[in-house]
Amino acid sequence: MATTTAAIWRDTERCYRAVTARDPRFDGQFIMAVRTTGIYCRPSCPALTPKAQNVRFYPTSAAAQANGYRACRRCLPDAVPGSPDWNIRADLAARAMRLISDGLVEREGVPGLAKRLGYSERQLGRVLTAELGAGPLALARAHRAHSARLLIEMSGLPLTDVAFAAGFSSVRQFNETIREVFATTPSQLRAASLRRGRRKGDEPGGATRLSLRLPFRAPFDAQGVLRYHASRAIPGVEAVTEDEGDITGYGRTLRLPHGGGAAWLAPRPDHVRCDLGLADLRDLSSAVTRVRRLLDLDADPEAVTRTLGADPALAPLVAEAPGIRLPGAVDGPELLLRTLLGPAATTLAADLGDPVPPADPPLDPLTTLFPTPAQIADAGVDPQVKAIAAAIAHGSLDPHVGRDPAELRAELLAHSVDAPTADYVLMRVLGAPDILLTADVSVSHGVTALGIDLTESARGWQPWSSYAGMYLARAGKRA
Incomplete structure (x- = not known):
């Protein structure tokens, strides 16, 4: 149902080619850190491309921070789309990242995260460090730093209130993290954002x-x-x-x-x-x-297009509506x-x-x-x-975003939810990319209208069957 992908950040030659091309499609998929400057950047950073021997690649900002690098203030590497891996993959690291991004560690701590995922804290820390280059606390710290930067630059909150709103336990921890991650102070960040004309939100008092x-x-x-x-x-x-x-x-x-x-x-x-x-x-x-x-x-629309565009029946639909997305849920x-x-x-x-x-x-x-x-x-x-x-x-x-797809599906079926509805929930709640909703009337009409033999074609759509279903539904509604 879900699949794993090779970790792109381990392929240093491919990563360096993306950096040299300043290819924005790779923003959020890996982080480039420069040894000579101590700064980490997004792949499309407009700064002069460093020499290959001076760069290292990491899967997350947290991993770069844990190795002593600070964020580039020119390209803002946290202000990019998230890694598509967290939707494609159904392993522990991906499920943990979805919950960390939702702020679970700030609300329930690492014990709460481990409990939601069904692992011990030690197991969780070991897997995340191996897969993502940082443990749950470091990943949550990077997440807090990103939230804090948004609040500093986009709201009129006093900086003390920003610290606690972003999930920091103290103003001292907030100040230290901002200095370490952005090489500046919170007040300097706010002053710089005002000079750039960033819009400030409403002052405190109500929503x-x-x-x-x-x-x-x-x-x-x-x-x-x-x-x-x-x-x-x-x-x-x-x-x-x-x-x-x-x-x-x-x-x-x-x-x-x-x-x-x-x-x-x-x-x-x-x-x-x-x-x-x-x-x-x-x-x-x-x-x-x-x-x-x-x-x-x-999502990574290029990966979807490469696979689905190779199917002669779907190719015209893919060309007509490139970048189709799965409708998610809040x-x-x-x-x-x-x-x-x-x-x-x-x-x-x-x-x-x-x-x-x-x-x-x-x-x-x-x-x-x-x-x-x-x-x-x-x-x-x-x-x-x-x-x-x-x-x-x-x-x-408990149908939350950190669930294992197979376990959640079994749980739904055990509560008398029928299989088509269970699959629909997995696709929309978890963003599961490889579920074909054959029971959907529009999808069925699309299969008929395009003359597709699902037995033959569906194998070639993996791991993007959910996206194929969106194209089929579009064709079915026209039929």
């Missing part, structure tokens, strides 16, 4: 507004993934704006670990603009990670329960959903949080849905 640029690897079929979400939007929970048939904005409310929030996403040629409203700034990293998953912004329990409820989810959200505070445009149409599993379990819904909602509320069913 805080931030406007961010979310990078992606081109090409990006923004209209395709936005139309998918728009076709299933629940009023109040979600909202859509259009102009002459194109979706110009999509927003939705977010139920986050420390409170409610809302995000408005508007596609641009080289990024997605994300306007965030957060009740608690500690949820910044979780909110950003979840909306990135929602639009599959960390919350596993919500996605599962919405799927089981069907059209009743809209009525239930209106009746039971918690209100979010009024906001200014473009967030103002987003008024309601989708009900919690506990609220749905207490409602007058189908007995199977009620039982599954109760299981989620009690913790015996």
